[in-house]
Amino acid sequence: MSAPEPSAPKLTDARLLALLWRELTPYRALLILGVVLYVPLTIVSVVQPLVIGFAIDDGYRGNNMGAVLQWAGVFMGLVVLRSLVEGGQGLLMQLLGQRAVRTLRTRLFAKLQRLPLAFFDTQPLGRLMTRVTNDTESVAELFSSGAVSLVGDILFLIGTVVMLFIVDVKLSLAALVVLPALVVGLQWFRRRAREAFSRVRTAVSALNATLQEQLSGMSIVQLFARLSTAEQRLERENIAYTSANKEAIFLDAGIYAFVDAASTIAVAITLTAASVLGVAGVTVDGALSIGVLVAFIDALGRFFMPIRELSNKTTMIQSALVAADRIVSLDTEPETILAPASPKPAVFAHALRFNDVSFRYGEGPPVLKGLTLTVKKGERVALVGHTGTGKSTVVKLVPRLYDVTGGQITIDDVDIRDMDPRALRRLTTAVPQETFLFQGTIQENLCFGAPDASVDRLMQAAKACCADDVIARHGGLEGRVNERGQNLSLGERQLLALTRALVADPPIVILDEATASVDRETERRLQKAQEELLAGRTAVIVAHRLSTIERCDRIVLMHDGRVLEEGTHAELMSHNGRYAALVELQRSSS
Numbered sequence: 165m166s167a168p169e170p171s172a173p174k175l176t177d178a179r180l181l182a183l184l185w186r187e188l189t190p191y192r193a194l195l196i197l198g199v200v201l202y203v204p205l206t207i208v209s210v211v212q213p214l215v216i217g218f219a220i221d222d223g224y225r226g227n228n229m230g231a232v233l234q235w236a237g238v239f240m241g242l243v244v245l246r247s248l249v250e251g252g253q254g255l256l257m258q259l260l261g262q263r264a265v266r267t268l269r270t271r272l273f274a275k276l277q278r279l280p281l282a283f284f285d286t287q288p289l290g291r292l293m294t295r296v297t298n299d300t301e302s303v304a305e306l307f308s309s310g311a312v313s314l315v316g317d318i319l320f321l322i323g324t325v326v327m328l329f330i331v332d333v334k335l336s337l338a339a340l341v342v343l344p345a346l347v348v349g350l351q352w353f354r355r356r357a358r359e360a361f362s363r364v365r366t367a368v369s370a371l372n373a374t375l376q377e378q379l380s381g382m383s384i385v386q387l388f389a390r391l392s393t394a395e396q397r398l399e400r401e402n403i404a405y406t407s408a409n410k411e412a413i414f415l416d417a418g419i420y421a422f423v424d425a426a427s428t429i430a431v432a433i434t435l436t437a438a439s440v441l442g443v444a445g446v447t448v449d450g451a452l453s454i455g456v457l458v459a460f461i462d463a464l465g466r467f468f469m470p471i472r473e474l475s476n477k478t479t480m481i482q483s484a485l486v487a488a489d490r491i492v493s494l495d496t497e498p499e500t501i502l503a504p505a506s507p508k509p510a511v512f513a514h515a516l517r518f519n520d521v522s523f524r525y526g527e528g529p530p531v532l533k534g535l536t537l538t539v540k541k542g543e544r545v546a547l548v549g550h551t552g553t554g555k556s557t558v559v560k561l562v563p564r565l566y567d568v569t570g571g572q573i574t575i576d577d578v579d580i581r582d583m584d585p586r587a588l589r590r591l592t593t594a595v596p597q598e599t600f601l602f603q604g605t606i607q608e609n610l611c612f613g614a615p616d617a618s619v620d621r622l623m624q625a626a627k628a629c630c631a632d633d634v635i636a637r638h639g640g641l642e643g644r645v646n647e648r649g650q651n652l653s654l655g656e657r658q659l660l661a662l663t664r665a666l667v668a669d670p671p672i673v674i675l676d677e678a679t680a681s682v683d684r685e686t687e688r689r690l691q692k693a694q695e696e697l698l699a700g701r702t703a704v705i706v707a708h709r710l711s712t713i714e715r716c717d718r719i720v721l722m723h724d725g726r727v728l729e730e731g732t733h734a735e736l737m738s739h740n741g742r743y744a745a746l747v748e749l750q751r752s753s754s
């Protein structure tokens with residue numbers, strides 16, 4: 165089950181800004197510079213229409229071509245100045261945005277690595293991928309084209325209004341009469357857009373989650389000829405995404421049209437007002453000069469441009485807000501598997517114990533119900549039992565991939581929760597049932613548990629685990645491993661996984677024997693590799709092969725989350741209980 169995703173932002177704009185401010189600690193000075201640059205930019209932009217007005221009144225109307233040229237020169241100078249400041253400022257903001265994405269992404273990935281496995285049980289991978297890629301990107305847009313330039317826009321709007329009122333109060337009042345209606349309308353659009361963008365985000369993350377799952381399960385999809393079902397499911401989510409997007413686009417277009425209409429009406433009102441006031445030199449005894457009127461209309465045209473962008477930007481900010489909210493919710497996800505304040509040393513000299521351990525996955529049914537077991541140093545214990553009794557769960561509890569929900573697991577009488585998880589994981593290596601190799605070289609994969617292992621050591625371990633010819637066949641230690649080791653056979657992957665565990669060289673090995681069947685030759689090699697890994701170590705083995713079981717010092721039969729029978733092979737056979745029945749079943753089937 166996947167937990168629902170937050171769809172409506174819980175963050176306020178102020179908290180979002182605070183978050184970004186924290187994210188940008190090393191770049192605050194640049195950010196401030198970027199914002200401060202808006203002051204000269206605003207002054208230059210506000211003054212431009214006035215220059216046109218002067219050129220008309222002083223130059224053309226005064227029949228003074230020298231003045232015209234002079235004002236044209238000033239205008240050109242302002243244009244150049246503005247381009248320079250605007251370009252530099254835009255570049256600065258883009259760079260800051262990129263920087264913010266980078267730090268956010270690194271932080272989120274580091275965070276993900278610290279989260280308990282239980283968290284990943286409830287989260288589709290695609291959703292997490294969306295967080296780390298798209299959502300961070302969306303936050304960066306705030307810099308490149310969103311929130312920061314909003315500051316500039318607001319400065320410009322205020323500057324223009326002030327300028328208009330200085331030039332002519334009556335005309336200003338007339339021209340800006342549309343403003344209240346504009347503000348109300350924009351508020352309405354803003355609210356709708358916020359909801360629409362939130363839906364877009366949710367839909368894109370669902371789409372990614374499905375795509376990710378279908379792609380990683382491609383072989384099953386093809387094997388079961390579920391192609392059309394997969395396509396239908398993806399299509400459904402694709403439709404949901406497009407329709408969410410359609411609404412957002414509709415609102416966006418609506419805002420443009422709305423602001424455009426307001427701008428045209430403002431110009432019409434200005435012209436009407438001018439005809440009432442009268443224009444000097446055009447009508448008799450006009451109160452206005454033609455230069456002022458032209459400057460006014462030019463300024464109005466400029467005035468509405470950022471307002472149109474303003475709504476565009478608010479939608480962008482809404483979408484960034486939703487994204488930031490998701491990022492914060494991931495960032496504040498509790499890290500439950502933590503090192504205690506003063507961790508006890510992780511040493512193993514005596515015994516690994518399970519004291520009345522109980523466990524359940526999340527809110528699921530209890531899996532372990534009071535498991536008690538002692539594994540002495542040097543002992544090799546086989547865990548057997550029906551599928552679903554919780555054997556693999558035991559394997560996951562020892563390295564604290566999950567924490568017990570009752571009782572405790574101790575190593576030398578120290579609760580493993582009192583140790584630093586990293587130290588604990590150096591003490592134990594778990595070889596899971598399903599082998600996972602990473603994309604990269606064979607060497608990188610083998611070194612996973614011991615980054616400093618020398619080439620000699622790797623080859624030694626590979627030889628011991630009968631994996632040396634596997635490595636040779638795949639181009640040596642530098643040989644490529646594809647994603648999940650898809651270019652290797654099942655047996656080869658298992659041999660490499662055993663080698664990887666041997667390289668890590670832990671005192672305690674928890675091995676979940678793979679059940680997938682391989683040919684007899686590989687089987688023989690796997691057993692030898694396993695034997696090599698276990699030699700001289702303490703081990704708990706979830707065993708399926710009779711030959712493995714027989715080589716253990718003690719056999720523990722689990723049933724229904726508890727230990728039901730315990731003893732040597734011979735003891736349990738003579739007891740003639742469940743174990744004996746299990747062995748009978750195995751013998752008769754092979």
Ligand SMILES: Nc1ncnc2c1ncn2[C@@H]1O[C@H](COP(=O)(O)OP(=O)(O)O)[C@@H](O)[C@H]1O
Pocket residue numbers: 285525528531549550551552553554555556557558
């Ligand atoms: N990640 C998980 N989330 C929820 N339930 C799980 C998870 N892993 C295993 N289980 C459940 O726990 C029970 C025990 O599983 P497991 O330990 O893998 O059994 P075994 O290895 O003995 O076959 C099963 O009922 C299984 O469905």
Ligand SMILES: [Mg+2]
Pocket residue numbers: 555556557597
């Ligand atoms: Mg299992």
